[in-house]
Amino acid sequence: MRAHLTSVMDYLLFRTEEMAMEQARRALATTRQRYGGGAHA
DSSP states (O other), rough: OOHHHHHHHHHHHHHHHHHEEEEEHHHHHHHHHHHTSSSSO
């Protein structure tokens, strides 16, 4: 049971981090678009 809970917690942490990174990428893309910095550095 402990192994299962650890697995679930690891999965949720991974997904939370993944979602946060995607949200940050979108915010950055929006900011770049707003200020005309469309080219990647």
